[in-house]
Each structure stands twice: as structure tokens, then as C-alpha cells.
Amino acid sequence: MDTFTESTADIARNLARIRDEISSAEKAAGRAEGSVRLCAVSKFHGADKVLAALSCGQMLFGENRVQEARDKFESVRMTLTREDPSANLPELHIIGHLQTNKVKKAVEISRCIQSVDSVELLREIEKRCGQLEKSIDVFLELRTGEDSKSGYAESASLIESARSIAEGLCPHVTLRGLMTMAPLTDDTDLIRNSFRTLRRLKDEINSLFPDLPLTELSMGMSADFKIAVEEGSTMVRVGSAIFGGRGTAASPGEVSVNA
Ligand SMILES: *Cc1c(COP(=O)(O)O)cnc(C)c1O
Numbered sequence: 277m278d279t280f281t282e283s284t285a286d287i288a289r290n291l292a293r294i295r296d297e298i299s300s301a302e303k304a305a306g307r308a309e310g311s312v313r314l315c316a317v318s319k320f321h322g323a324d325k326v327l328a329a330l331s332c333g334q335m336l337f338g339e340n341r342v343q344e345a346r347d348k349f350e351s352v353r354m355t356l357t358r359e360d361p362s363a364n365l366p367e368l369h370i371i372g373h374l375q376t377n378k379v380k381k382a383v384e385i386s387r388c389i390q391s392v393d394s395v396e397l398l399r400e401i402e403k404r405c406g407q408l409e410k411s412i413d414v415f416l417e418l419r420t421g422e423d424s425k426s427g428y429a430e431s432a433s434l435i436e437s438a439r440s441i442a443e444g445l446c447p448h449v450t451l452r453g454l455m456t457m458a459p460l461t462d463d464t465d466l467i468r469n470s471f472r473t474l475r476r477l478k479d480e481i482n483s484l485f486p487d488l489p490l491t492e493l494s495m496g497m498s499a500d501f502k503i504a505v506e507e508g509s510t511m512v513r514v515g516s517a518i519f520g521g522r523g524t525a526a527s528p529g530e531v532s533v534n535a
Pocket of ligand 1: 372457498515516517
């Protein structure tokens with residue numbers, strides 16, 4: 277059987293299920309239908325999987341490595357524009373820890389960098405966007421789980437970065453939201469606390485700097501996105517539940533990597 281056809285069917289089924297689960301969670305939490313966006317995390321999966329998701333109307337994608345993202349989405353762009361030069365192109369967000377020497381490429385290929393975790397990184401993003409005469413959206417990432425290596429370790433330093441944006445020091449950068457990864461645990465209280473911490477921080481920044489258009493809370497992944505929606509997430513980043521486990525993680529009903 278044709279591998280591409282098979283995985284397209286799996287991805288379509290997974291996407292439909294997750295969209296359903298997101299809207300049930302929205303309803304259960306008394307939130308407006310459509311208030312949570314789905315970011316499909318396609319890391320470690322090829323351009324064919326991205327094209328399969330696109331064919332199901334999924335337009336927003338997250339990647340955590342710049343080089344991988346660049347190669348993959350360049351290939352996606354070429355395939356799409358070969359068929360239709362005016363095709364709608366997917367929106368790419370960088371969600372993984374970003375080193376300064378990767379910033380130039382990151383701002384060239386993405387609409388948004390969700391993983392900003394230092395004022396130095398912010399300055400580099402501003403500098404590169406200035407050179408390219410391009411504006412970019414950013415989210416500031418807070419570390420809320422002990423095991424996570426990325427994100428501001430202190431909310432105070434995250435707030436200082438928000439302040440420098442609010443004071444106009446990064447004219448090419450628009451601060452749209454906050455991001456976090458909950459700790460990897462079965463303890464739902466810990467996960468919930470992590471999401472609440474991020475939500476409170478957003479409220480605090482909104483009251484400190486009311487002119488910033490900071491509306492997004494990027495929180496929730498395959499294992500915990502329903503809790504995140506209950507706690508106010510506006511964007512869930514889901515990878516393995518759409519594209520399949522990366523090696524071992526596939527659970528019943530999910531795509532296996534070899535499918
Ligand atoms: C990989 C990744 C995700 C998606 O994780 P899944 O468990 O596969 O849904 C979300 N956010 C970040 C920052 C990631 O690196």
C-alpha cells in the first residue's frame with residue numbers, strides 16, 4: 277500500500293479527533309468555540325506529513341529546530357507553488373530553544389518565535405529583523421517545570437523583557453503571548469499549576485503594560501492539552517497525537533512511525 281496515502285488517512289483522522297477534543301474542552305470550560313488554535317508540531321516528521329496535514333486544512337505548524345524547519349518548509353513551499361503559484365502557505369512558528377547564531381535563519385523562515393527566553397535573544401531578533409526590514413511576533417517562554425531546560429527561569433526577568441518591548445526598544449518585535457511546557461508528569465495538579473502560573477503572569481503583564489497586544493497563552497501538548505484549555509490556553513502545540521509517536525510513543529489509535 278502507498279505509504280503517503282496511508283499516513284494521510286491517519287493524520288486526517290487524528291486531526292479530526294483532536295479538533296473534536298479541543299472543542300469539547302472549550303465547551304466544558306465555558307469558553308467560546310474556536311478560542312483555541314491548534315499548532316501542529318511536525319518536528320522529526322517529513323514534508324509529506326506536513327502536506328498531509330495541510331490538505332486537512334491545518335495551516336499552523338511548530339518546529340523546534342531551525343535547519344530542519346527550513347529544509348522541510350522550503351520543500352513544502354515548492355510543492356505547493358508548483359501546483360498553484362498563489363497557494364496559501366503555512367504559518368510556521370519556532371517553538372524550540374534558540375541559539376543566537378540561529379536567529380538570522382529563524383527570523384527568515386518564521387512568522388513567530390515562541391521560545392524567547394532571554395533579553396539577549398530578544399535583542400538579536402530585533403537586530404536581525406531590522407536588517408531584513410521584517411516584523412516578527414514573539415512569545416516569551418517561562419520555565420514552569422523543573423526538568424525543562426528552556427524558558428526564563430524567573431518571571432521577574434521575563435517581565436523585564438516585556439518592559440523593554442513595551443518601552444519601544446524592539447520596534448520590529450510584537451509581543452503576542454507567553455509560552456510554557458508543563459512538567460513531564462502524571463500528576464495533573466502539577467500540570468495545572470504550571471498553566472495557572474503562566475496565566476497569572478499574563479494577567480500581571482497585561483496590567484503592567486496595557487498597550488502590549490499580549491493575548492496568547494501557548495500551553496498544552498499531546499498529553500495535557502485538555503487541562504491547558506481548561507486553564508485558558510489559546511494555542512495548543514500538538515505533535516505526536518497528530519503525526520504519531522517518534523519511535524516508541526505511539527499509543528492505541530495513534531499512527532506508528534512506520535505506518
Ligand atoms: C515537541 C514539542 C511539542 C509537542 O509535543 P507532543 O507531546 O508531541 O505533542 C510542543 N511544544 C514543544 C516546545 C515541543 O518541543
